[in-house]
Amino acid sequence: METKYICTHEHCSYPGSTRFNMSFKSESIMDDNNVATAFCPFCKKELMPAPPLTMDCDPQTSADCNQVD
Numbered sequence: 673m674e675t676k677y678i679c680t681h682e683h684c685s686y687p688g689s690t691r692f693n694m695s696f697k698s699e700s701i702m703d704d705n706n707v708a709t710a711f712c713p714f715c716k717k718e719l720m721p722a723p724p725l726t727m728d729c730d731p732q733t734s735a736d737c738n739q740v741d
């Protein structure tokens with residue numbers, strides 16, 4: 673099981689066509705000594721956990737899937 677984090681910074685310098693994203697093994701972020709915070713290497717902003725509804729949207733075209741209301 674992996675947890676995906678995405679960069680939500682509007683002006684991220686990530687060169688890809690999608691937002692920068694990273695997956696972490698759940699066990700590695702569950703560790704008490706390991707705060708579940710990661711930073712984008714491109715813009716240095718905090719990465720946000722990807723929304724659990726990703727199956728309803730396409731992360732290849734939009735990382736803003738949490739705006740489903």
Ligand SMILES: [Zn+2]
Binds near residue numbers: 685686716717
């Ligand atoms: Zn970024």
